[in-house]
Amino acid sequence: MKSNSIKTNKKVKEILSILDEMYPDEVCFLEYGCDWQLLFATILSAQCTDARVNIITRDLYKKYQSLEDFASADIEELENDVRPAGYYRAKAKHIKECAGELLKRFDGVVPKSIEELTSLPGVGRKTANVIRCHIYHEDSIVVDTHVKRISRLLGLTDTDDPVKAEFELMKIIPKDHWSRINLQMIDHGRNICISGRPKCEMCKLKVCCNNYLS
Ligand code: SF4
Missing domain, CATH: 1.10.1670.10 (Helix-hairpin-Helix base-excision DNA repair enzymes (C-terminal))
Incomplete structure (x- = not known):
């Protein structure tokens, strides 16, 4: 032993x-300007290349500039906007719900703890650890x-x-x-x-x- x-x-x-x-x-290969942009980019990156996600988010974050924009987005329009990432229905739903939860429960700030992060829609340990690692510089x-x-x-x-x-x-x-x-x-x-x-x-x-x- x-x-x-x-x-x-x-x-x-x-x-x-x-x-x-x-x-x-x-x-980090994903492009982002703030905490929630990295969170949503990571949600989009499931089964999708980071290069493709970056192409999608360049336009997405021009169109939806705040959590409020995502939370109030028309779901079909958002699905269409993220369609090239694959699994677009689930991803659009998670992003919209996540934006709402962040506003409602976390004052619009992406939380730090693994428990709080994984309580968000569509956020598993992988996505949570990306946030902890790149936003909060926690060893993960x-x-x-x-x-x-x-x-x-x-x-x-x-x-x-x-x-x-x-x-x-x-x-x-x-x-x-x-x-x-x-x-x-x-x-x-x-x-x-x-x-x-x-x-x-x-x-x-x-x-x-x-x-x-x-
Ligand atoms: S299988 Fe092992 S040796 Fe081969 S490329 Fe991967 S890490 Fe390197």
Whole structure:
């Protein structure tokens, strides 16, 4: 048990150090000007690329400039405005309801705690952690599709459940790395560890990747 833990710590350290070397300056890929804009952009980003979300929100935030605008939006018009993001009915509904809840319960300010954030319509732990990480600069691990997939390949977790993965990763990754591991793995997943066709030969992580070494 003890030697496993030492081996795991060593391996985690190695992975994090390689990620820092490969991706030293990661920033949030979603464009936003204020807290609720990042919240709604993150809601839109489910099953949609950040690049597409950015295209959508550039027009969306010109048309709807306040929470009041979203809360009073005509739902069919809003659905049409977010249609390119996919799942547009659910996303429009969540954004409109979220705007209303923020005004009613939080004086128009996106809350900080995970409990309050996940009490908002359409906000799960992933979205809540994006807000905690980028708005409040709280150490948080955002487990999106890239983090879940690459963590499994590397052998950092073996679960397919994003919430379980978040808690497992929190146990083994030092807190000061929590917030950047998501951005680093997104970059890695987009450019090297591409789903279904990973470029393992050019990946610096291959020296400690379970998938490559097995
Ligand atoms: S070695 Fe291959 S599978 Fe492992 S992280 Fe790199 S690209 Fe992904």
